[in-house]
Amino acid sequence: MAERDFEARHLDTLDRDLGRYSNMELALSHAGRPVVGYGIAFVFVVLAGVVAAAVFGQTSNTFVVVIAAIFGAYMALNIGANDVANNMGPAVGANALTMGGAIVIAAVFESAGALIAGGDVVSTIAKGIIAPQDMHDPSTFIWAMMAALLSSALWVNLATWLGAPVSTTHSVVGGVMGAGVAAAGLGAVSWGTMGSIAASWVISPVLGGLIAAAFLWFIKSRVIYRDDKIAAARTWVPVLVGVMGGTFASYLVLKGLKKLVSIDLPGALGIGVLIGVLLWLAMIPVIRRQSEGLENRNKSLKILFGIPLIVSAALLSFAHGANDVANAVGPLAAIVQASSTGDFTQAVSIPYWVTVIGALGISFGLFLFGPKLIRVVGGQITKLNPMRAYCVALSAAITVIFASWLGLPVSSTHIAVGAIFGVGFFREWHSERRLRQMRLAVPDRPLLAPEERRRRKLVRRSHFLTIVAAWVITVPAAAGLSAVIFVVINALAS
Incomplete structure (x- = not known):
């Protein structure tokens, strides 16, 4: 009887697992209406042009x-x-944050990251993909950057309209490569760099x-x-929070604070270990107090992971x-420098007014059009709860650090979505494993029909x-x- 009850609960959970999607709050539904959203976006890009005219002179x-x-806006x-x-x-899909709360937190922390720690010096043409000297003159370089942007x-x-989270970094890389090939030929491309980027897709x-x-295991x-x-939970949740805190400390030192302080990988890892240990010790009494009176059930565990998940989302943002922000305004900064000085072969420093355009644009884009992809990532690939979402967020930070150590050019989009797929496929494997164990214990238990087994898959x-198709074709x-846009612009300019 107990086994039948367990199986019924298990199968009922699988039935409901992918059917729960969060509805956007009423306050965001008005801003999300296409006409209003497109109108605000249009005003913003026009204002960006006005600011550029006023500042540039x-x-x-x-x-x-x-x-x-x-174009940068x-x-x-x-x-x-x-991208956001x-x-x-994951935090929205796990119900740790409402859609409105997520958008507010993301807008604040995305803007803070862009304005405080963004605007680092970037290479002249997108991370060495095209040799600057092959552009011959400033006009060719400007048209190439314009086409790439x-x-x-x-x-x-287009990817957002299709509901596919793609790498904006890879989009910029593809744009620079295409314009560079159209302007200077195939020989201008650093194919070694492009090979590394292709390897990062996998x-x-x-x-x-x-x-x-x-x-998750x-x-x-x-x-x-x-x-x-x-x-x-009292034993392991403080440890897991400490691991997350230490990992994010290293992550932020390596990836988010490069403009403010320069620390190598061993130093960043040392800082992360120290902060992780301190956070672990600090969380022991906190989790003990937070867990008092909780029932001995999975639902109680979700409460203990809620705050760490919200903090991780803010730090990732x-x-x-x-x-x-450099993906949006790096080519714009290169155009500004080439237009003002005629120099397009040296490193480009992003002017602060250009960074502001990028920061505000990311925030507006998130507020106006972000909920669609947030719902896809948070709930329509696989069902997330706070524990699963915690695994996704921690995996994103660890993978970036590991990739930095290996020198691999990875995409945060690919890592985060790959982590969600990993959680979902692990759940499928684990559910099948438990059902097989149950059938071994009760050999005469009837098997599910193949159609029913396919319907109960936990990854859509x-x-x-x-998403995988969008990843593969992003660069080409x-x-x-x-390349087409460059040819058209160059023809019109001539």
């Missing part, structure tokens, strides 16, 4: 800089609509998925399946704003195929579009 290249600022809007979902989606923005916009999501699955074996779950295959699609 009246020169022969003012019109070019204004158009570039408009458009790209920033698309980064906010697409990877940081906030517009093509990457258009591609990310390495980063697989690594993120494996790490997330490993942490640990939580299940050490906490969830223990007879006294609360006692186990800060680091993302610090790093990915349609989203999996759409952005490159092809950029």
